[in-house]
Amino acid sequence: MRDDLPDLIQYAETLGEVSGLLSDGLRLADELYLDRLLKSGLDHLLLVLQPGNEQSWQAVGNAMVEDYRWLYI
Secondary structure, X not given: OOOOHHHHHHHHHHOXXXXXXXXXXXXXXXXXXXXXXXXHOOOEEEEOOOOOOHXXXXXXXXXXXXXXXXXXX
């Protein structure tokens, strides 16, 4: 993923655009990075699961927890 992805999402948010991400999601295993993306204004997330990769499962788990958390804020 691009290092400036949170900045791009935030810029799109200021323009009133909807932002989505299609990714293998491995970097989303880092909860702080995922939180940063969500706070930047990420609206949609589509992860491509790699069943044999533990980091991929961690990313899916993190995204699912965040989805529920953001529904109630």
